[in-house]
Amino acid sequence: MDYELLIFLIPWMLPILWSGIGYMTEKSHLRRLAVREAAAADIVVTNLKTIVRPETVRQSQLVTGNVVIATDYFKTLVTTLRNLVGGEMKAAQRLMLRARREALLRLLDEARAMGATEVWNLRYQFCNVQQMSGNKGAISVEIYAYGTAVVREA
Numbered sequence: 001m002d003y004e005l006l007i008f009l010i011p012w013m014l015p016i017l018w019s020g021i022g023y024m025t026e027k028s029h030l031r032r033l034a035v036r037e038a039a040a041a042d043i044v045v046t047n048l049k050t051i052v053r054p055e056t057v058r059q060s061q062l063v064t065g066n067v068v069i070a071t072d073y074f075k076t077l078v079t080t081l082r083n084l085v086g087g088e089m090k091a092a093q094r095l096m097l098r099a100r101r102e103a104l105l106r107l108l109d110e111a112r113a114m115g116a117t118e119v120w121n122l123r124y125q126f127c128n129v130q131q132m133s134g135n136k137g138a139i140s141v142e143i144y145a146y147g148t149a150v151v152r153e154a
Contacts, residue, residue, distance in 0.1 A: 015074055022072030026094070033101050040108040044118040051120050051150060059151040061114055065107030068129060069099045070140035079139060092139060100124060103145040116149035123147065 051057060071079070075091040082089050103124070111119050125144040
């Protein structure tokens with residue numbers, strides 16, 4: 001009897017386990033992002049193309065940040081079901097937001113390494129890695145952030 005109950009419960013327990021692990025991983029990543037964003041708050045970031053006061057620019061350089069990030073299997077299952085029924089795919093939206101934040105922070109790390117205090121003309125590029133690979137597994141995206149880091153004369 002106990003063996004039959006165990007066989008019955010295992011398929012129901014795995015999605016719950018996946019959900020819990022995915023939730024903890026996402027929350028941990030969001031906490032790390034918040035800490036890193038607070039540390040990078042001193043760098044001015046804008047999407048404007050034209051640099052203000054260009055005569056004070058001592059150095060400028062292209063800086064980039066790149067990240068590939070995927071959802072956990074439970075969120076992929078929920079998103080697939082949501083796609084069948086229709087509606088807002090919140091798991092995919094949260095994934096994109098996390099990816100954009102991570103790519104921006106990597107860009108800011110590169111800007112800080114060169115001594116920049118500003119990043120101008122910030123742009124994002126997006127690629128759905130799952131569609132490119134033909135993989136039917138977890139939803140994964142690549143975000144590429146780029147901009148011009150500026151070092152001003154003192």
